[in-house]
Amino acid sequence: MSILIIGGSLSGLRAAERLRGEGWAGAITVISAENHMPYNRPPLSKELLWGEDSPSDLEFELSPLVADIQWKLGVSATALNINEKRVELSNGESLTYEGLVIATGVKSRRLNAPGPQDGRVILRTLDDAVALKDKLKSGLKLVILGAGFIGCEVASTARKLGCEVDVVAMDEVAMQVPLGKMVGAEIQRRHEAEGVRFHMGVSIAELQGEGKVQQVVLTDGRKLEADLVLETIGSIPNTEWMANNNLDLANGVLCDEYLRAGGNAGVVVVGDVARFANPLFDAPPMRIEHWQTAIDTANYGARTLLSDLGHGNDELTPISVMPWFWSDQGETRMSSFGMLGLANRQEVLEGELTGECAIGYFRDDLPVGIVLVGLKEKSARYKRWLQKARDEYHASRE
Amino acid sequence: MKINILFGTESGGGELTAEDIADSLSTLHETNIQNMSDADVKALDKDAFYLMICSTYGEGELPYSAQPFHAALLREKPDLSGLRYAMFGRGDSAYLKTYSRGSEIIDETLQALGGTRVGEYGRHDASDMSATDELAVTWANSVIENI
Numbered sequence: 001m002s003i004l005i006i007g008g009s010l011s012g013l014r015a016a017e018r019l020r021g022e023g024w025a026g027a028i029t030v031i032s033a034e035n036h037m038p039y040n041r042p043p044l045s046k047e048l049l050w051g052e053d054s055p056s057d058l059e060f061e062l063s064p065l066v067a068d069i070q071w072k073l074g075v076s077a078t079a080l081n082i083n084e085k086r087v088e089l090s091n092g093e094s095l096t097y098e099g100l101v102i103a104t105g106v107k108s109r110r111l112n113a114p115g116p117q118d119g120r121v122i123l124r125t126l127d128d129a130v131a132l133k134d135k136l137k138s139g140l141k142l143v144i145l146g147a148g149f150i151g152c153e154v155a156s157t158a159r160k161l162g163c164e165v166d167v168v169a170m171d172e173v174a175m176q177v178p179l180g181k182m183v184g185a186e187i188q189r190r191h192e193a194e195g196v197r198f199h200m201g202v203s204i205a206e207l208q209g210e211g212k213v214q215q216v217v218l219t220d221g222r223k224l225e226a227d228l229v230l231e232t233i234g235s236i237p238n239t240e241w242m243a244n245n246n247l248d249l250a251n252g253v254l255c256d257e258y259l260r261a262g263g264n265a266g267v268v269v270v271g272d273v274a275r276f277a278n279p280l281f282d283a284p285p286m287r288i289e290h291w292q293t294a295i296d297t298a299n300y301g302a303r304t305l306l307s308d309l310g311h312g313n314d315e316l317t318p319i320s321v322m323p324w325f326w327s328d329q330g331e332t333r334m335s336s337f338g339m340l341g342l343a344n345r346q347e348v349l350e351g352e353l354t355g356e357c358a359i360g361y362f363r364d365d366l367p368v369g370i371v372l373v374g375l376k377e378k379s380a381r382y383k384r385w386l387q388k389a390r391d392e393y394h395a396s397r398e
Numbered sequence: 399m400k401i402n403i404l405f406g407t408e409s410g411g412g413e414l415t416a417e418d419i420a421d422s423l424s425t426l427h428e429t430n431i432q433n434m435s436d437a438d439v440k441a442l443d444k445d446a447f448y449l450m451i452c453s454t455y456g457e458g459e460l461p462y463s464a465q466p467f468h469a470a471l472l473r474e475k476p477d478l479s480g481l482r483y484a485m486f487g488r489g490d491s492a493y494l495k496t497y498s499r500g501s502e503i504i505d506e507t508l509q510a511l512g513g514t515r516v517g518e519y520g521r522h523d524a525s526d527m528s529a530t531d532e533l534a535v536t537w538a539n540s541v542i543e544n545i
Contacts, residue, residue, distance in 0.1 A: 295525075376410075377407060380409050
């Protein structure tokens with residue numbers, strides 16, 4: 001009896017540990033496209049870039065539970081046949097399984113604009129980060145396309161390293177997609193105070209330079225000098241290899257309430273690539289690209305898989321998660337609970353927006369999320385406030 | 399019984415745990431809650447029983463609110479003989495080598511100064527899917543019933 005885990009990052013690792021932890025003694029093989037054992041990604045835009053952490057600091061400690069599992073690094077899945085329970089690999093191997101964990105995550109969306117390729121970079125993997133670190137020297141003219149988590153975190157890190165930083169994004173303010181306009185505008189103000197220049201409502205139309213990027217032309221015709229262009233314009237789920245299995249792959253893999261891919265017994269989806277409904281927030285199926293959700297889905301998915309394989313002891317409960325993230329941007333530490341994107345109203349609940357504060361995110365009168373800027377010691381209390389509000393709402397409807 | 403609940407926390411979870419425990423014990427006992435960051439190590443009350451709650455931060459380090467308390471214990475070296483306490487650690491077993499280490503640092507320091515730990519060593523593991531906030535309350539009641 002064997003379980004195949006496709007994807008060797010945080011979610012794949014935690015799934016393997018949970019499988020062993022719940023007593024699965026059969027073979028486990030992890031297929032990872034990267035040539036590294038599992039490592040922690042959040043420091044790639046921060047501690048690793050500014051030199052506080054080395055690549056080896058980022059490696060996850062491996063539990064003795066998973067000491068005997070097999071790792072195939074630098075190999076990716078190229079095709080899946082759910083009926084035959086078979087996965088084809090990039091090295092030509094064809095593997096069969098009894099249980100499958102899909103943990104292939106996402107890749108960076110790339111900018112489609114003419115001009116030289118040399119000087120365009122992304123930040124997704126450890127190799128990307130090591131290469132970027134080598135380039136981020138004092139005086140470098142860095143243009144960042146996109147003003148989300150990665151773009152803003154790198155902007156802050158690059159300023160710290162003495163780079164000149166221009167951020168170009170289609171949104172009205174920084175961090176608008178994850179945090180909304182009110183908080184995003186304040187975050188942008190803080191970055192501007194540190195010398196980051198924002199060019200909002202535009203994108204990059206063209207890159208120019210002799211053999212390598214030297215300047216970018218914005219969609220409104222303005223030009224910016226650039227030694228390096230970092231593209232942080234979102235992600236694309238790694239799902240191509242799962243085609244032709246009657247799965248809904250519109251944006252990640254659509255899962256049932258137990259994280260089975262398209263309801264197929266013995267095939268579960270975990271991490272960034274999973275699209276699932278979240279009843280705690282009455283949320284329709286969505287992907288949640290957060291560190292903690294990678295762990296939570298790994299735990300749920302592993303239990304479902306064991307149950308499907310006849311090894312589960314507990315009755316399954318539908319997945320329900322409290323999404324949570326943090327982001328360090330210069331002196332500003334943000335943390336959040338809930339699903340902010342569901343909100344139609346925001347309100348400062350404590351403190352001042354320009355200092356440390358707590359911002360409630362509401363859908364009509366019901367809380368759907370909280371953002372804390374600073375106020376770290378309050379985060380457990382606000383998490384409980386949100387959980388309680390959701391639980392009471394659900395109880396009132398029963 | 400007089401029960402003093404001292405908590406060391408990074409993100410406030412330890413404070414909620416302290417409040418939950420106090421809510422549960424206060425009908426039968428006199429309870430006081432204090433953040434370790436506000437505690438005077440020379441004024442620890444040997445007539446009271448202490449419930450210590452401490453999380454772990456970073457790579458097995460003390461949470462920020464426990465750091466001044468720990469530093470003061472090392473600096474002032476109060477004689478804690480006669481001080482009785484029970485310890486509850488909050489941590490995440492995914493961090494194999496440093497799991498619940500913060501609470502152990504406080505525990506070792508209190509014992510080195512003469513304090514006596516009694517009862518079961520409580521643990522809340524964030525990686526345990528079945529662990530709830532109730533765990534600490536159950537632990538505290540069990541400790542208090544058995545001393």
